[in-house]
Amino acid sequence: MSVIFVDGILDGLERRDPTALARAISLVENQRDGFERVLAHAYARVGRGGARRIGITGPPGAGKSTLAERLIQQLRGEGRRVGVIAVDPTSPFTGGALLGDRIRMESTSVDSGVFIRSMATRGSRGGLATTTEEVADLLEAFGFERILIETVGVGQTELDIARTAETTVLVLVPESGDGIQTLKAGVMEIADIYVINKSDRPGGDRLRQEVEVMLGLRRGNAFRHVAQHRRSDSWTVGPSDVTAPSRSDRPTVRPSDGWEPPVLSTVATKGEGIADLAAALDRHFTYLQASGQRDARRRQRLRDRLRAVVERTLRQWVWDATRADELVTERLDDVAEGRTNPYDVAAEILHQLKGGALP
Amino acid sequence: MSVIFVDGILDGLERRDPTALARAISLVENQRDGFERVLAHAYARVGRGGARRIGITGPPGAGKSTLAERLIQQLRGEGRRVGVIAVDPTSPFTGGALLGDRIRMESTSVDSGVFIRSMATRGSRGGLATTTEEVADLLEAFGFERILIETVGVGQTELDIARTAETTVLVLVPESGDGIQTLKAGVMEIADIYVINKSDRPGGDRLRQEVEVMLGLRRGNAFRHVAQHRRSDSWTVGPSDVTAPSRSDRPTVRPSDGWEPPVLSTVATKGEGIADLAAALDRHFTYLQASGQRDARRRQRLRDRLRAVVERTLRQWVWDATRADELVTERLDDVAEGRTNPYDVAAEILHQLKGGALP
Numbered sequence: 001m002s003v004i005f006v007d008g009i010l011d012g013l014e015r016r017d018p019t020a021l022a023r024a025i026s027l028v029e030n031q032r033d034g035f036e037r038v039l040a041h042a043y044a045r046v047g048r049g050g051a052r053r054i055g056i057t058g059p060p061g062a063g064k065s066t067l068a069e070r071l072i073q074q075l076r077g078e079g080r081r082v083g084v085i086a087v088d089p090t091s092p093f094t095g096g097a098l099l100g101d102r103i104r105m106e107s108t109s110v111d112s113g114v115f116i117r118s119m120a121t122r123g124s125r126g127g128l129a130t131t132t133e134e135v136a137d138l139l140e141a142f143g144f145e146r147i148l149i150e151t152v153g154v155g156q157t158e159l160d161i162a163r164t165a166e167t168t169v170l171v172l173v174p175e176s177g178d179g180i181q182t183l184k185a186g187v188m189e190i191a192d193i194y195v196i197n198k199s200d201r202p203g204g205d206r207l208r209q210e211v212e213v214m215l216g217l218r219r220g221n222a223f224r225h226v227a228q229h230r231r232s233d234s235w236t237v238g239p240s241d242v243t244a245p246s247r248s249d250r251p252t253v254r255p256s257d258g259w260e261p262p263v264l265s266t267v268a269t270k271g272e273g274i275a276d277l278a279a280a281l282d283r284h285f286t287y288l289q290a291s292g293q294r295d296a297r298r299r300q301r302l303r304d305r306l307r308a309v310v311e312r313t314l315r316q317w318v319w320d321a322t323r324a325d326e327l328v329t330e331r332l333d334d335v336a337e338g339r340t341n342p343y344d345v346a347a348e349i350l351h352q353l354k355g356g357a358l359p
Numbered sequence: 360m361s362v363i364f365v366d367g368i369l370d371g372l373e374r375r376d377p378t379a380l381a382r383a384i385s386l387v388e389n390q391r392d393g394f395e396r397v398l399a400h401a402y403a404r405v406g407r408g409g410a411r412r413i414g415i416t417g418p419p420g421a422g423k424s425t426l427a428e429r430l431i432q433q434l435r436g437e438g439r440r441v442g443v444i445a446v447d448p449t450s451p452f453t454g455g456a457l458l459g460d461r462i463r464m465e466s467t468s469v470d471s472g473v474f475i476r477s478m479a480t481r482g483s484r485g486g487l488a489t490t491t492e493e494v495a496d497l498l499e500a501f502g503f504e505r506i507l508i509e510t511v512g513v514g515q516t517e518l519d520i521a522r523t524a525e526t527t528v529l530v531l532v533p534e535s536g537d538g539i540q541t542l543k544a545g546v547m548e549i550a551d552i553y554v555i556n557k558s559d560r561p562g563g564d565r566l567r568q569e570v571e572v573m574l575g576l577r578r579g580n581a582f583r584h585v586a587q588h589r590r591s592d593s594w595t596v597g598p599s600d601v602t603a604p605s606r607s608d609r610p611t612v613r614p615s616d617g618w619e620p621p622v623l624s625t626v627a628t629k630g631e632g633i634a635d636l637a638a639a640l641d642r643h644f645t646y647l648q649a650s651g652q653r654d655a656r657r658r659q660r661l662r663d664r665l666r667a668v669v670e671r672t673l674r675q676w677v678w679d680a681t682r683a684d685e686l687v688t689e690r691l692d693d694v695a696e697g698r699t700n701p702y703d704v705a706a707e708i709l710h711q712l713k714g715g716a717l718p
Binding site for chain 2: 036037039040043044047048298299302303305306307309310311312313314315317318319324325328329331332335336338341342343344345346347349350353354356
């Protein structure tokens with residue numbers, strides 16, 4: 001039955017049926033039976049054309065949704081089909097900026113060239129970046145040429161998600177904090193394009209200047225060397241007791257030279273600066289291709305993703321197809337009453353898995 | 360050598376040497392050789408006494424750090440030794456509220472009854488809640504009687520972390536949004552105590568009333584039934600395309616009856632309401648014990664943790680002790696060029712692991 005359901009989805013995808021796309025995304029999001037078959041089908045259809053993935057991230061209230069909405073209109077005006085993934089609409093403190101619903105209602109509801117999907121974070125922790133990338137595959141395979149990935153939240157998970165895009169746009173606003181102070185390690189390094197939105201408000205110019213100084217863009221400025229130094233070893237910057245990320249957690253490589261991230265000013269509500277943003281996105285894409293960075297980044301991302309998929313497959317096998325969960329239940333009393341501990345139980349389960357005793 | 364290093368840490372912990380504690384935490388945070396031995400040592404020493412774990416969460420700017428600082432003073436005044444874990448100091452948009460450094464400098468620097476540790480989130484994604492719980496074990500085993508876990512961020516990961524505590528305090532402020540609108544699914548359910556901080560500012564009373572209505576605390580109020588209904592099935596509330604969390608992602612059980620979460624008003628900067636908060640924490644702890652909820656919650660938490668530790672152990676084994684990583688590298692070209700896909704490679708690796716061909 002499940003096979004027939006998946007067959008139906010694959011047929012629908014071939015026919016470019018949006019209902020099949022929505023079903024495929026749900027299947028993948030919930031990792032139901034057959035989701036990997038659908039993903040393999042999509043994977044065979046991505047990376048060939050000129051489709052581009054654009055991440056938009058920033059603090060709550062930065063106007064990302066409005067900016068995305070304007071960018072969609074701009075890209076539609078250029079004749080592009082646009083897929084949008086809005087991640088984390090259920091995040092408790094984002095103030096209800098559920099991009100998907102809003103745009104769907106407002107401006108693009110009858111436009112088949114736009115497909116918007118909100119993704120909940122609940123229940124998919126740990127693997128959300130991978131799932132987002134896989135949903136982007138589905139959109140690209142379906143024929144969308146620009147895929148916007150909006151992360152409303154601002155934690156590590158959201159940065160990981162933004163990092164799966166080819167071009168990452170960081171949206172800041174004058175109100176979002178004490179200017180440059182809010183731009184801590186992990187954010188400055190990730191963005192390819194900076195946008196100061198609501199730039200007509202007090203502090204807009206100052207924030208822009210601070211970001212530019214920090215990026216070392218102002219030639220002859222004493223900060224330049226410092227900023228470049230910070231960026232070149234950025235992935236090891238942090239509290240002194242933090243080591244470099246382990247192999248599996250290593251972020252996608254971001255080159256520290258060759259591309260000077262522009263700092264743009266926009267007033268998204270008035271549509272100001274949107275054409276500049278679209279032009280900067282084009283420039284960055286051209287740079288990525290000409291420099292070979294596009295392939296390099298894709299390869300690094302693919303390696304991370306391959307490892308994540310292996311881990312997920314392994315998890316599914318252990319909990320669904322072996323006696324490991326039963327053993328956890330059996331040992332729970334002993335652990336709760338201190339007769340053993342989680343580490344000895346885990347070692348025992350691993351030992352049995354290795355010996356083939358559990359499956 | 361590593362064995363000797365770990366022996367030294369264990370000796371130091373027995374002697375109540377704070378340097379050994381700091382080293383033990385670093386070992387665990389970075390999952391270096393021998394960390395599980397240190398954790399097993401700590402695990403044998405927790406859960407016996409009356410130590411309590413208190414989570415403090417809320418949006419940026421809610422004054423959590425100041426509140427925590429005042430609470431530490433209050434608890435110290437009651438003669439309690441207090442351990443503090445401040446999670447996510449490197450989160451990019453928190454505005455620099457690095458609790459640890461600030462308190463250490465300001466008020467408690469010479470007080471051996473307080474130990475503050477900041478934990479970075481980078482490099483530990485996916486397992487941060489487990490690591491936080493393990494660091495709390497280290498603090499408890501060391502003799503700290505109250506362990507505050509402050510999460511500065513507000514994403515799913517931070518909620519997961521707060522959930523590892525026995526009592527969770529949600530801190531809100533009049534400015535943090537449009538009142539009740541900001542309290543979406545996932546937040547209302549998690550807190551045992553609500554604090555309206557900066558309650559002397561405009562909107563403080565209104566926010567408090569809104570929270571109380573939502574909690575159904577006002578007897579005779581028409582919202583009561585609705586609120587209770589929402590809470591009782593809260594873990595399945597969400598967008599219609601989201602299924603219930605899978606077994607491993609199931610959150611810790613929170614009973615929807617027996618405890619009516621109080622909504623407190625504080626002005627942390629002036630120390631107002633802190634004694635009330637401490638009293639509410641005591642009441643909640645008494646409730647947990649008398650109702651049997653403390654054991655029930657601990658057991659549920661332990662089950663989740665046991666599964667997380669099994670998964671971590673498995674990951675370590677696969678990447679460090681088998682040829683899986685080599686195989687990923689070997690297949691990368693084929694995946695990049697579309698001759699195969701991540702799902703077939705993962706299936707191949709799983710097949711080899713099961714057959715014992717890889718180790």
